[in-house]
Amino acid sequence: xxxxxxxxxxxxxxxxxxxxxxxxxxxxxxxxxxxxxxxxxxxxxxxxxxxxxxxxxxxxxxxxxxxxxxxxxxxxxxxxxxxxxxxxxxxxxxxxxxxxxxxxxxxxxxxxxxxxxxxxxxxxxxxxxxxxxxxxxxxxxxxxxxxxxxxxxxxxxxxxxxxxxxxxxxxxxxxxxxxxxxxxxxxxxxxxxxxxxxxxxxxxxxxxxx
Numbered sequence: 001x002x003x004x005x006x007x008x009x010x011x012x013x014x015x016x017x018x019x020x021x022x023x024x025x026x027x028x029x030x031x032x033x034x035x036x037x038x039x040x041x042x043x044x045x046x047x048x049x050x051x052x053x054x055x056x057x058x059x060x061x062x063x064x065x066x067x068x069x070x071x072x073x074x075x076x077x078x079x080x081x082x083x084x085x086x087x088x089x090x091x092x093x094x095x096x097x098x099x100x101x102x103x104x105x106x107x108x109x110x111x112x113x114x115x116x117x118x119x120x121x122x123x124x125x126x127x128x129x130x131x132x133x134x135x136x137x138x139x140x141x142x143x144x145x146x147x148x149x150x151x152x153x154x155x156x157x158x159x160x161x162x163x164x165x166x167x168x169x170x171x172x173x174x175x176x177x178x179x180x181x182x183x184x185x186x187x188x189x190x191x192x193x194x195x196x197x198x199x200x201x202x203x204x205x206x207x208x209x210x
Contacts, residue, residue: 005036012043020051025060025088038097045103048092053109055085067091074125075118086118093126100128130154131165143173152176 006014013021016036019028028048032038041047060083068082071090081087089109093099099109099122110126113119127137128149136151142164149166150158155174163170 005031005034006040008040012041014040016040016048017042017046017051020048020055020088020092023055023058023085025058025065025083026062028088028092032092032095038092038095039101041101041103045101045105047098047101047103047109049089049097049099049101049109050103050107050112052085052089052092053112055088058083058085058088075121086113086115086122090122090125093122098129099123099126132158139177141175142169142171143175145169 006016008014009018014036016028016031016038017040019031039047065082068087068091069079071087071094072079072082074090075086077084077087089097089099102108110119110123113122130136130138130151131149132154133151136153138149138151140150140152140155141148145164145167147164147166149164155161155176161171
């Protein structure tokens with residue numbers, strides 16, 4: 001974003017963070033259109049989504065808010081609720097805001113959503129990203145730490161991956177979904193999982209478990 005758009009004040013808040021914290025939809029939309037950084041954080045590590053999900057309602061002088069209607073439909077909400085913090089957070093997430101950024105208390109915006117149904121839906125719509133490439137959804141689960149933090153391609157390309165990128169614990173086994181809808185997984189067990197080539201799509205030779 002532009003340096004003037006992302007300038008920070010004494011507590012490290014940018015104009016976007018200020019706009020979200022006071023609940024002004026019109027200003028935050030203008031800042032997003034000007035290229036404001038949606039993933040910058042304040043002194044406490046909170047990004048714009050941390051603020052948005054905790055706001056009960058945003059206010060706007062604009063009469064046309066049709067761009068928020070699709071997000072209402074996703075959560076089965078009425079149009080009258082399109083100014084709720086959760087809906088605005090979805091708009092910011094759709095604009096590349098990160099729902100999985102942890103603040104200094106190790107809380108993500110998703111963690112702060114009180115409605116369990118909304119939380120589940122947002123986790124489905126905005127999955128976390130691979131720790132390595134920051135582009136794809138992580139699907140490889142490491143054992144024994146049980147962390148799922150990297151995508152298939154990064155696991156395949158990391159020749160020296162011997163520890164979990166998140167906790168640095170040694171990897172004993174890993175599992176990759178064969179069919180995400182069936183819940184089946186392929187399990188790979190080696191001294192170092194990266195030393196044997198991960199089979200390409202459709203070439204599953206690993207024992208499948210349910």
